[in-house]
Amino acid sequence: MEKENQLLEEIANSEYEYGFVTNIETDKLPEGLNEDTIRFISAKKQEPEWLLEYRLKGYQAFLRSKMPEWQNFKMPDIDFQAISYYAEPKPKKQLQSLDEVDPELLETFEKLGIPLNEQKLLAGVAVDAVFDSVSIATTYKGKLKELGIIFCSFSEAVKEHPELVKKYMGSVVPHSDNIFASLNTAAFSDGSFVYIPKGVRCPMELSTYFRINAQNTGQFERTLIIADEGSYVSYLEGCTAPRRDENQLHAAVVELIAMEGAEIKYSTVQNWYPGDKDGKGGIYNFVTKRGICKGRKSRISWTQVETGSAITWKYPSVILQGDDSEAEFYSVAVTKNKQLADTGTKMMHLGKNTKSRIISKGISAGHSHNSYRGLVYVGPKADYARNFTQCDSLLLGDRCGAHTFPYIETKNKTATIEHEATTSKIGEDQVFYLNQRGIDDEKAVALIVNGYVRDVINQLPMEFAVEAQKLLAISLEGSVG
Amino acid sequence: MLSIKNLQAQVEDKQILKGLNLTINPGEVHAIMGPNGSGKSSLASVLAGRDAYEVTGGEVEFYGKDLLELSPEDRAREGLFLAFQYPVEIPGVSNINFLKTAMNEIRAYKGLEPLDAKSFLKLSKEKQQLVEFDAKLVNRCLNEGFSGGEKKRNEIFQLAMLEPRLAILDETDSGLDIDALRIVANGVNALRSKDNAFVVITHYQRLLDYIVPDFVHVLFDGKIIKSGTKVLALELEEKGYDWLKESVHAPIV
Ligand SMILES: Nc1ncnc2c1ncn2[C@@H]1O[C@H](COP(=O)(O)OP(=O)(O)OP(=O)(O)O)[C@@H](O)[C@H]1O
Ligand SMILES: [Mg+2]
Numbered sequence: 189m190e191k192e193n194q195l196l197e198e199i200a201n202s203e204y205e206y207g208f209v210t211n212i213e214t215d216k217l218p219e220g221l222n223e224d225t226i227r228f229i230s231a232k233k234q235e236p237e238w239l240l241e242y243r244l245k246g247y248q249a250f251l252r253s254k255m256p257e258w259q260n261f262k263m264p265d266i267d268f269q270a271i272s273y274y275a276e277p278k279p280k281k282q283l284q285s286l287d288e289v290d291p292e293l294l295e296t297f298e299k300l301g302i303p304l305n306e307q308k309l310l311a312g313v314a315v316d317a318v319f320d321s322v323s324i325a326t327t328y329k330g331k332l333k334e335l336g337i338i339f340c341s342f343s344e345a346v347k348e349h350p351e352l353v354k355k356y357m358g359s360v361v362p363h364s365d366n367i368f369a370s371l372n373t374a375a376f377s378d379g380s381f382v383y384i385p386k387g388v389r390c391p392m393e394l395s396t397y398f399r400i401n402a403q404n405t406g407q408f409e410r411t412l413i414i415a416d417e418g419s420y421v422s423y424l425e426g427c428t429a430p431r432r433d434e435n436q437l438h439a440a441v442v443e444l445i446a447m448e449g450a451e452i453k454y455s456t457v458q459n460w461y462p463g464d465k466d467g468k469g470g471i472y473n474f475v476t477k478r479g480i481c482k483g484r485k486s487r488i489s490w491t492q493v494e495t496g497s498a499i500t501w502k503y504p505s506v507i508l509q510g511d512d513s514e515a516e517f518y519s520v521a522v523t524k525n526k527q528l529a530d531t532g533t534k535m536m537h538l539g540k541n542t543k544s545r546i547i548s549k550g551i552s553a554g555h556s557h558n559s560y561r562g563l564v565y566v567g568p569k570a571d572y573a574r575n576f577t578q579c580d581s582l583l584l585g586d587r588c589g590a591h592t593f594p595y596i597e598t599k600n601k602t603a604t605i606e607h608e609a610t611t612s613k614i615g616e617d618q619v620f621y622l623n624q625r626g627i628d629d630e631k632a633v634a635l636i637v638n639g640y641v642r643d644v645i646n647q648l649p650m651e652f653a654v655e656a657q658k659l660l661a662i663s664l665e666g667s668v669g
Numbered sequence: 670m671l672s673i674k675n676l677q678a679q680v681e682d683k684q685i686l687k688g689l690n691l692t693i694n695p696g697e698v699h700a701i702m703g704p705n706g707s708g709k710s711s712l713a714s715v716l717a718g719r720d721a722y723e724v725t726g727g728e729v730e731f732y733g734k735d736l737l738e739l740s741p742e743d744r745a746r747e748g749l750f751l752a753f754q755y756p757v758e759i760p761g762v763s764n765i766n767f768l769k770t771a772m773n774e775i776r777a778y779k780g781l782e783p784l785d786a787k788s789f790l791k792l793s794k795e796k797q798q799l800v801e802f803d804a805k806l807v808n809r810c811l812n813e814g815f816s817g818g819e820k821k822r823n824e825i826f827q828l829a830m831l832e833p834r835l836a837i838l839d840e841t842d843s844g845l846d847i848d849a850l851r852i853v854a855n856g857v858n859a860l861r862s863k864d865n866a867f868v869v870i871t872h873y874q875r876l877l878d879y880i881v882p883d884f885v886h887v888l889f890d891g892k893i894i895k896s897g898t899k900v901l902a903l904e905l906e907e908k909g910y911d912w913l914k915e916s917v918h919a920p921i922v
Contacts, residue, residue, distance in 0.1 A: 626775040
């Protein structure tokens, strides 16, 4: 312990040597990434040495990696050295009342039907101590603790439960997986950690939402969820409020581990800033999400509703290692204006009698391009593995594109793989039918689209589903005609 | 309520309606008959505002408003309802949610609050009974996988729910079995009042036995070439259209 402290102190002191922080009051590291920056981040967060080493390994891998080239869009030039990799929890200007908030933002909240208190919270307005969610959150915290559930920030987990973090971090997404995962390993800011003990059914949906404000997680967050034998958890990521952001890189890593008989449901509603009509600005969303069905009869399901980001590059995947394990991927990806989405999944069947199901619904409008990319792999030992893939594309207008790239690789003759794909347009007849019942074009398209994505939305927890529907309607506003 | 004067319309440069006149008053039921391709559905489409049709002449007034100036949804909100000859399927959209949206849009146009869930469900139950519409179909997706007859009956259920001032029924009878025909007709009769009107497009006298029209018109080649009372329908049933066609083509002296 003493030694560790000493080391930390040394590292902390060494900051000055390298001269990249002249003023300790500074809350932002200058742009650029090198070993020193990584040491600085690690020291700032008082991390144990193994974690620093791990970050450095990630950094080495990052240096060796090339940008991926196979996606169905031209990779933008991302200047990794132009990004600042550490900022103290942003001392955002505390707004005193809603009057100070961008009216356009408020209008969007209004449309989403977000209650006033939450609007304040989302907009970063100082929230009264009486804010309901606060007490709700604390009540649940107590309840979760009683059950032995750990739900905290990643940094906290590193401090409080280092053995779990050390054991599982990087066990599903290795530090060298791809350039963005390596970058995240080197420079991750914070994230979420969940552990559900054996046989425990988590009584509530766990959501980053509860922590979002306290934490203000950065662009390189990590999530690690471990469901021990026979446990169950449903996790919700993201909130549907639009963020105002410049053209920024977002490179998260999410790892899910399901032990024997455990089930993890992971739902995302992603609505990062998509850039403007002409494709200026917006988030580059390069995310690595992967789960492993480690034990027998375990289950993982990914559900995602992707409406935001200038570029979405993500393939939530599952390694079906345990025999009789099951995995699902339900996705809705909406692109409009000049947005680009290349998203899908990988189902890696390793165990016997493993089952996977893929339902992907792409919606493209404007000049956007929307690609589904999926791999179903069946290993030699995966006897009687089964996959069903359904992959539908809906086009609004004729200047957008929908593409599907389904790959199948099977090394076992007993596998059953089914694939269905459709591409359709919203029929004028359908819109007219709804018009004739008093529904205008915009609402008509929203209705039709919501019908189209129903199979996916139904997978979301109730409140999330309602929000996702509203979000779809909003994001397609003005895409008609 | 509705006055159509010298209405002319084309679709893809093909003239379909060639100077059509028709006046409808509240409380009336008009039957429109005529050979295939004569322009009956086209008339319904033009009135409802389908985009593909271009109005090239004439005028249509609906309750003092220039109907042709209104968007299709505003025409619906003003109380014009079209029961489609071929209702479309909209996968994944629940029938009842769709109807609730429709109803609340129409109410909003009239400056009314949306109907609360309870009253809406109550109303829906009542109307289901009125037109004997299967509760299972109410909760299914909009016409998705419905049989031909079920689709037609769904149109009538919607009609009952939305209570329009003017309803145009485009061959609602075709595809209905004998019992369904009677049920639908009874429903329509129950909905008739001194304040609303119906235009019933049909090929068969059978329907008019149940829904007794005040007027019968024959549409041919984009024009109404003959109007009469319910007796005209019986005459058509007996003689077909040829005798009328001849009178059209014969030079008028
Ligand atoms: N989109 C279109 N393009 C070209 N012609 C069209 C189009 N729509 C309708 N027509 C033509 O307009 C004419 C009138 O059609 P309409 O459907 O109004 O007839 P109808 O009287 O309803 O016939 P039916 O008794 O068979 O239902 C037909 O000749 C039809 O082919
Ligand atoms: Mg017709």
